[in-house]
Amino acid sequence: MTVDLVIFTVRQGQLQVLLVERGNDPYRGCAALPGGFVRDGETLSEAALRELLEETALDGRNLHLEQLHAYSDPARDPRGRIITVAYLALGPDLPIPAAGTDAAGARWTPVSEALDGDAPLAFDHAVIVRDGLERARSQLEHTTVAAAFCPELFTVAELRRIYEAVWGFQLDPSNFRRKVTRSEGFLEPTGGRRIPEVGRPAALYRRGRASLLVPPLLRSSEVAHPYGAA
């Protein structure tokens, strides 16, 4: 019994996933999701938080963490019958303290590359990443978790860029602003402003108390997805 983590962030306008390089067989040298065996007396989410810390040196308490799915194909691991429960974690663009520890092999990789790139992921991890992507896209529609990708203070435009990176298409800035600012409890104004390199300063918000988005923010037609459709 193991847990695996699909950790997403948005860097340089792209959705990226945290991968580690496997040091042992099977799939030695392959990129894989961070994860590992569940210990006695641990819940699955405790195990996920522990592995997160051990393998990537990230503190899960700053991240949004939710259970994704259990994968149980008896052939999914050549070592034998290993069932894994995948977790989805969403967080801001954090530096990975690469020094020393097990976290040495951890690095952010664009999701498009992880899914369509030349080097395939270990085990069934490509399937898991794809499921995580679908879940993240859907969560952005119905909840306020997009703010989990942002630092504590953020602008409406930064939040919009999160949506654009995860959904894979552009949004109308003015209509997006109207929706999120009118959505009760999504954003809490701080009074602060961020002065950009160029252009008018933007108001700073922090995330509000609401977690559900009613009505949802619809991702309807728009442009096709770059890294695979639903």
Next chain:
Amino acid sequence: MTVDLVIFTVRQGQLQVLLVERGNDPYRGCAALPGGFVRDGETLSEAALRELLEETALDGRNLHLEQLHAYSDPARDPRGRIITVAYLALGPDLPIPAAGTDAAGARWTPVSEALDGDAPLAFDHAVIVRDGLERARSQLEHTTVAAAFCPELFTVAELRRIYEAVWGFQLDPSNFRRKVTRSEGFLEPTGGRRIPEVGRPAALYRRGRASLLVPPLLRSSEVAHPYGAA
């Protein structure tokens, strides 16, 4: 490692869940979800289908089956550390062949009674049923699975009664009809009609090829839920 099944149907206008009476300790005599241990070489969904057949004599191939969640609290089972993966199954109002077998103790119970009734469910099964209810409510909004509750041929009014039972409030018949009949691929007309005891005959449909509902069927404000809110 076990699987448990939340099997819902709509009977007599009510959402009901299939419960079995436990024959062994712990919780002997208590109502519980059908389920059991996963065997070697089985996937979780295979185990769910097998337990379904063994404990309730239902053939899962006629049911909608999806994974719900993994429950891993070390204290959830007094016998020790047992992680369970819950499955949600949705099906038409089927008779339970109670004869002989293990299925003897299986019976349909209104969800309201299972959650708020006098006799508490075994283990953390009340939590699992509540999660299943929330998932079912949400699935009805975004997918065409409501048809899984209906027999092969059904009328628009029958489908509406499914929605009303699961969501717990009444829907406007004419607006409901417009939405589902205009939704591409939800319903396939058969040309047949059902003659009721009283009133005008209704057109019969079978489920169409679509599984996703875009746009979703919104359950917005309406009346409060009788068996617990979100």
Next chain:
DNA sequence: TCAAAAGTGTTTAATTTACACCCATGA
């Protein structure tokens, strides 16, 4: 011809969409 349920139409309000336009800043 009446009751009951199926099914259609219409009116009004709310929401979405597209896009024009104004604002605040550094260079």
Next chain:
DNA sequence: TCATGGGTGTAAATTAAACACTTTTGA
């Protein structure tokens, strides 16, 4: 004063909600 994003307003189109009305059947 210009370029660049932040931010506001608005008209047109679409969709949702409420409800009146017509149709089809058995009794």
